[in-house]
Structure formats: structure tokens, C-alpha cells
Amino acid sequence: MSTPALALAVALLTILGYWIGRRRSFAVVANDTSKLHSRPTYHGFYVAIWCGIPAAFVFFFWVLFEGYLITDLVVAGLPESVVGGLSADRMNLVVNDILNLASGNIVATESDPMLRAAADHYIQLQSMSRVALVVLVLSLAVAGMGLSLRAVQPHNRVRNRVERVVQIFLIGSSTIAVFATIGIVLSVLFEAIRFFEAVPLSEFLFGLQWSPQMAIREDQVGSSGAFGAIPLFAGTLLISFIAMLVAVPVGLMSAIYLGEYASRKVRALVKPLLEVLAGIPTVVYGFFAALTVAPFIRDNGSLLGLDVSSESALAAGLVMGIMIIPFVSSLSDDVINAVPQAMRDGSEALGATRSETIKKVVIPAALPGIVGGILLAVSRAIGETMIVVMAAGLAANLTANPLEAVTTVTVQIVTLLVGDQEFDSPKTLAAFALGLMLFIVTLVLNVIALHVVRRYREQYE
Amino acid sequence: MNNRGGADMPVDTTQIIKRTLARRYRREARFRRMGLFAVVLGLAFLSLLLFSIVSKGYTAFWQTFVLMDVHLDAGVIDPEGTLDQEVMFAADYGGMIKASLRDTFPEVTQRREKRDLYRLVSSGAGFYLREEVLQNPDAIGKTIQIWVPADDDVDMLMKGHFDRDKPEEDRRIKDQQIAWVDRLVDQNRIELRFNTTFFTAGDSREPELAGIWAAVCGSFFTLVITLLLAFTMGVATAVYLEEFTPKNRWTDLIEVNINNLAAVPSIVYGLLGLAVFINFFGLPRSVPLVGGLVLALMTLPTIIIASRAALKSVPPSIRDAALGVGASKTEMVFHHVLPQAMPGMLTGTIIGMAQALGESAPLLMIGMVAFIADAPGGFTDPSTVLPVQIYLWADSPERAFVERTSAAIMILLAFLFSMNGLAVLLRKRFERRW
Numbered sequence: 001m002s003t004p005a006l007a008l009a010v011a012l013l014t015i016l017g018y019w020i021g022r023r024r025s026f027a028v029v030a031n032d033t034s035k036l037h038s039r040p041t042y043h044g045f046y047v048a049i050w051c052g053i054p055a056a057f058v059f060f061f062w063v064l065f066e067g068y069l070i071t072d073l074v075v076a077g078l079p080e081s082v083v084g085g086l087s088a089d090r091m092n093l094v095v096n097d098i099l100n101l102a103s104g105n106i107v108a109t110e111s112d113p114m115l116r117a118a119a120d121h122y123i124q125l126q127s128m129s130r131v132a133l134v135v136l137v138l139s140l141a142v143a144g145m146g147l148s149l150r151a152v153q154p155h156n157r158v159r160n161r162v163e164r165v166v167q168i169f170l171i172g173s174s175t176i177a178v179f180a181t182i183g184i185v186l187s188v189l190f191e192a193i194r195f196f197e198a199v200p201l202s203e204f205l206f207g208l209q210w211s212p213q214m215a216i217r218e219d220q221v222g223s224s225g226a227f228g229a230i231p232l233f234a235g236t237l238l239i240s241f242i243a244m245l246v247a248v249p250v251g252l253m254s255a256i257y258l259g260e261y262a263s264r265k266v267r268a269l270v271k272p273l274l275e276v277l278a279g280i281p282t283v284v285y286g287f288f289a290a291l292t293v294a295p296f297i298r299d300n301g302s303l304l305g306l307d308v309s310s311e312s313a314l315a316a317g318l319v320m321g322i323m324i325i326p327f328v329s330s331l332s333d334d335v336i337n338a339v340p341q342a343m344r345d346g347s348e349a350l351g352a353t354r355s356e357t358i359k360k361v362v363i364p365a366a367l368p369g370i371v372g373g374i375l376l377a378v379s380r381a382i383g384e385t386m387i388v389v390m391a392a393g394l395a396a397n398l399t400a401n402p403l404e405a406v407t408t409v410t411v412q413i414v415t416l417l418v419g420d421q422e423f424d425s426p427k428t429l430a431a432f433a434l435g436l437m438l439f440i441v442t443l444v445l446n447v448i449a450l451h452v453v454r455r456y457r458e459q460y461e
Numbered sequence: 462m463n464n465r466g467g468a469d470m471p472v473d474t475t476q477i478i479k480r481t482l483a484r485r486y487r488r489e490a491r492f493r494r495m496g497l498f499a500v501v502l503g504l505a506f507l508s509l510l511l512f513s514i515v516s517k518g519y520t521a522f523w524q525t526f527v528l529m530d531v532h533l534d535a536g537v538i539d540p541e542g543t544l545d546q547e548v549m550f551a552a553d554y555g556g557m558i559k560a561s562l563r564d565t566f567p568e569v570t571q572r573r574e575k576r577d578l579y580r581l582v583s584s585g586a587g588f589y590l591r592e593e594v595l596q597n598p599d600a601i602g603k604t605i606q607i608w609v610p611a612d613d614d615v616d617m618l619m620k621g622h623f624d625r626d627k628p629e630e631d632r633r634i635k636d637q638q639i640a641w642v643d644r645l646v647d648q649n650r651i652e653l654r655f656n657t658t659f660f661t662a663g664d665s666r667e668p669e670l671a672g673i674w675a676a677v678c679g680s681f682f683t684l685v686i687t688l689l690l691a692f693t694m695g696v697a698t699a700v701y702l703e704e705f706t707p708k709n710r711w712t713d714l715i716e717v718n719i720n721n722l723a724a725v726p727s728i729v730y731g732l733l734g735l736a737v738f739i740n741f742f743g744l745p746r747s748v749p750l751v752g753g754l755v756l757a758l759m760t761l762p763t764i765i766i767a768s769r770a771a772l773k774s775v776p777p778s779i780r781d782a783a784l785g786v787g788a789s790k791t792e793m794v795f796h797h798v799l800p801q802a803m804p805g806m807l808t809g810t811i812i813g814m815a816q817a818l819g820e821s822a823p824l825l826m827i828g829m830v831a832f833i834a835d836a837p838g839g840f841t842d843p844s845t846v847l848p849v850q851i852y853l854w855a856d857s858p859e860r861a862f863v864e865r866t867s868a869a870i871m872i873l874l875a876f877l878f879s880m881n882g883l884a885v886l887l888r889k890r891f892e893r894r895w
Contacts (some may be wrong), residue, residue, distance in 0.1 A: 345565070382726070
């Protein structure tokens, strides 16, 4: 029985359990449901829970650990003459060979009878495990159903128990967010610590040289890895700065225009259109930046006699700015709308024009909120990946010239981790150290921004 | 304000205001124009983006085909006359296509010229011929006419993407090849047809054989996992936080976490997936299962926040009425509040799914950038997704891939816009104001 078929069988048994439980509850009170403490559906759910959940648990963990256990058993069964003296790496290779043999793939050491025997052992254990799993899961489901059916009695407080299970499920779900955060922190932290064992923290934070190639052999030429992240931080900041130069004025002014000047009709039409910009995937922006904007800037730059790199920071920053426009505009729209109408009315009653009211009353009042929104936008620009991966460069130049190619933290994470990885080389681990930096910086920016925005909101509520 | 009246003159405010009024009105008009300009600029960026994609990509929906007379040599395809599928499958169809090309251009004799000649049709033309033969084996031994896809360089030439006036060295296609193509055009042996391959094939190194189907399947499997997890977990979390729990430290902690997760850069989720799901739990790389898990964590905050807003908008009177007629708290939530809040929750979910569909950065981390030629058949088959396919094609140097990348973007945007449209529709149609 294959895994999906077994899952389907358990699901069907669960539905059957629900149906039988419900029927049974009608039967025990001769269709007079007012005699039941819990309504018939609850009896159905109770039986279904007992039928499905234990079986599903066993099923899940069995499938999760089956592979490890069988591999361990097979390894334990290998003759001492083979295993003795093998390093962990060699052992892994042997295990891989066995697994490949067992799954029918061709391997180099096909003729080795010892491996063949191990593979047979593996296949045998696997089929045994399958049979055991099917028998265990199905009998658990049936036993759960049988036992819980005995609980279908008029005075049994089944509803309370079912609701308890529902509560536990809800509580469990809500902790996912916490576990996700813990998972993120731990996953980047552990690898980052391993990285900092190889490369000192001060060199990473203040070094001016970034070239993460590591030597494969000791005597290799040009292989001294340098992990100074300053050029990456500078590149990230440069591109984010260009993006904010585009996004803040355009986003803020369009929010002001749509909120204070435009008629209701124009607003209803233009606002969703601008928000389309936010819904376009970043890979599309990246393509646009790399194939339309960058060549355009390069060609026009050479007309003006400027030497523009084809992966200039300007192109990536410009397009990133376009992406962030709706983000800035909707956040500033929110805060501008939160400024009480009475303040505008007061200003206009004193004879101020609309623009004077906006510049001298509305914006100063909304400033903390706007600043908070801009901080959020900056954190987005820093963490943005696809645009810079596709349109910014790979070489770590420490420059403030927007016409040159720079690289960013996210670009380096992607280039270090896409492709072959070895988790004992600083080259791979560096990506996690950069990820940790990224996480910390965006987290701090967001906490500050949310705090500022909240304080501002409270002021007018 | 501008108090330039001086101390000796009586300050006549009206006069001052009148004097400065024209300037103030000019400023007002300028400010207003600046606002309008910003809006127009935003819209211009949007239309420029869409225009550049569409104008680059619309031609990809057509593909150049060449009509060939192929002699189906029985001695090559089926030497023993058994009509055995395996024997017929293994025959040298590419060779027959080449022979047909030599017959069409008999004057080509030199080896190098021949090689250029063979490059007129796609290297996959043999597969088309094989399909044709396997479908009707009666034709073996006869000469048939068959349309096969042209090579991508010929395709680009026919669509006018190559400048014929450029010197030969700067072109991917040689003068002689152009002359041959022109002859084929004169003989009506070349035409643009609707490009079905683009919708039915997986990735390929040859642009004329590449399609988005495998990526679309990968996106589908990934999103199924994302939807199942993110929707159940998201709604359950929102219900718990809004309906069941008292305000305390624990729920504050959960809320802070949700807000932070919403702002974590997507690439960090990729690092999480790589370190936790692949390295720690030992799940395979490049599979929709892991992609779906990562994207589910990423979209969870969106769905939770939208669901909580939807739950908040259900008026307390509904809850009181349900409790008043004897419903338990769970019944009140699941029978009365949740159905009322469902449209809002679904809207949030669709928007979250649209986000997940367009996301590519975290999937690069977990290895979903593989070269996938065959559509995945399940949640644990190696696969890629549509945005990552776009990323991969955008890196390819062939001119024909630019066109296909743009076309794939058009498909992706069509999916996204219809999802967002659906969300808007749902909100308008079902959301009740109390």
C-alpha cells in the first residue's frame, strides 16, 4: 500500500467514523435528540477524532523516521571488516551506494556482493516496515473507532471533549508564528556562529575586501578568501538610497494629491492602478531593470560621455524605487487620513491655501507616521532580492558612484547558496552570517517604525 | 507672515494679503501640479513596464515552422517490418530530417555548409517526426509532408528581431542561411503558427522547444501545500487570538511575532527552509513540498492579519445572540462568526496566494532553480515554479529567450491579476457592512 493510498484510507475511515457515530447517537435515544447531552454531530466528531488523530500521528512520525531507522539498522548489520576504520564521510558514501542500489539506480560499485547484500537487507526491512505501518495505522483507526463508539451515551459530555480538542488545535496553530521566528533566529544564528569561528566578527563587520572564494587545495593560487562585508553594506545602502530618492517624493506626492486634491472618481480609478505596481512580482521588475532600464541608462550615459556600467546601481535602484512607490503612497495615505479634519478646517478658516495647509499643518502633524512608513520602505528595499540579483553586479566595489556596478547583501546570499553547497566551508556559512545581519537590521528598522507609527496613531485617537 | 509694513505705517493686513495673494496662488497651483505629476509619473512607470513586457513578448505566442518533405525510409525506421514501438522509437529521425534538407537544397555539398543548413530547423525536429510516425505507421515507406519548428535564430529572423543590414559577424545567422530562409519563404515552406509547445513543454536549452508547462505544474503543487497550511493555520490563529484568548503576555508575544514575520525579507525565509527543512529534517531539495512549507510561513502573517480584520468586523450582537440561544462558545464561533467573516478571510488568503505565486527569492535558496524538462507529477518530484523559470530564462543569452521570458511574465501577470480581481470581486460581493 503506498503512502497516499494509506492516507486516503485513514481519511475515509475517519469520515466513516463520523457518520457511524452520528447514526449511533440517534439510535441510543431512539431519535429523541433532546435526551442527548451533546448534539449528534459532536458524537460524530468524537468518533472521527479518535479514529483519525492517533492513526495520523503514528503515520506521520513513522514516515518521518522510517528512513533513518532502516539506514541505521542496515549500517549496524554491515560486517565489521567493512565498517571498521571508515570515516564519517566514507560511511556516507557507502550508505548512499546502498540506497541507490536499493532504489534500482546504477552505481559504480555494483558488483560488490557486500553492498548488494546490504541493499537486499534494506529492501527487506523497508517492505517489512511498510506492512507494519499499514497494519498498525489501520488497526489504530479501527480500534479508535470501536472504543469511541462505546462512548456514544446520552449523558456523556462529548461536546466538552471535542471542544477541548478544537481549542488545542487553535492554540497549536497560533504558536506557529512563534516557532517560525525561533526557527529563523536559530537557523541563521547557528551557521553564523560557525562562520564567525572561522572569520573573526571584526573582520566581517569592518573589512573592506569581499572575495568569498575559498581554496579547495592548500596550494591553490588566488584563493585567499576575504570576508569584509563593508562593500556589501555600502552597495546595499547606495541602491536603497537611490530607490528611496524615487519612491519617497513620488509616493508621498501622489498620496497627497489623491487624498487632498483628486475627486472621488479619479481617486477610485487611480489608487487601484497604482497598487498594481505593488502586486507585480519582483522577478518581473528584475527583468525590466536588466533588459530595459539598464541598457537605456547605459546608452544615454554614453551619449553624454559618461561611462555607465551595464549593471549600474542606478538601474537597480530606480526600478526598486518604482516597486516601492505604492508602498510609500499607501502608508502615507493612511497617516495623512488619520490627521483630524478639524485641523485642516482650522487652517483653512484662517485663510491658508490648500497647499499651505498641507505643508504647514497636515505634514508636520503626520510627520512621525510618514517617517515610520519610510523606515518600513527602507527595510523593504534592503531586503529586496530579485531586482538586485538580476540587475546589480556581483563584484564587490566600494564606491558611491551610482553609475558603477555594486553588489548587495542579498545578491551575495543568493550567489553563495545557489548551486553546490558544502556546509563546512566559510563560503557557504558566510551567507548565513549575511542573513543574520539582514534579519537584525530589518527587524530593528521595523520595530522602530511600528513603534513610531503606533505612537503617532495614539496621538489622534 | 510677511509683515513688511514697517513700524511707522499702520499695518493693513488686507493689503499685505492682497499683495502676496497672487504668489500664494501660484505656489498653490505649482504644488497641485507637482502632485498630479507624481501620480502621472507613477502611472507612466506602470504603463512603461507593462508595455515593455508586452511588446517584447507577444511574438512568443507564434513560432516559425518549416514544411519538410521527409522520406520515411522503412529500412531505417522499421527494418524488420514488425511495427514494434520500441524499434520505431529508437530510429534516427534527425537523420531523415537532415536528408530532407539536403534534398531541398541539393547544391549544398561542403561539410561546413551542410552544418549551417541543418541549423535551419530545430534540433528537436526529429521528435516531431517521431510523433507523426508513431501515430500513423502506415506512412512508413512513403514521403510525407510535415511542419517542424525552425531553429530559434530562423524564428527571430522571421519575426524581424535580427537586423539584416548588420555585418555578418555581428549576427547570429549567416548570409547564406538568410538566403536559404528566403528561398523557403518563396516556396511557401515557412510560416508562423500558434506556439503550442510554449504551453505544453518543460524547460529546454533550445528556445523553440522550451515551454512553461513544467513550471506551471510546479507552481500548482507548491501553492496547494501553501494554501492548505497557510489557510488552516492562519484562520485558526486569527480565531484563537480574536475570539478565545484573553489579552495576556503570551498573546502579546504571538502578536509581536506575527508583525515581525510580516516584515522579514523573503530571502530569510529561504535561509530558514534551507537550514531547517533541508539540513535538519532531511527533506529533499528542489521539491514543491519544501517550497510550499516556506511560502506558507511567508504568507501566514498576511492571512492572519486579514482574517483578524474580518473577525473584528463581525458585530458583537451576532455573538451575543448565538450565546443567548444556548450555543457554546465554540459553536458560536464556528456556526455564526466564522461564516460571516469568511469572505474577508478568503480575500486575504487569495492576496496571500498571489504573493506566494510571484515569489522566487526563497525558492532559489531551497534549490528550486533546477533545470526541469518534465512536468513534476507530485509533491516530492524535483520542480521549479513560474517566477523562477522566468529568472532562469532571463539569464539565457539567446534572443529568443527574451521573447519567451516576456511571454512567461505575461502569463504570470495574467494569473496574478485574475487572482487579485477575484479578491476584489469577493470583497465587493460578499462583504457586509454592519
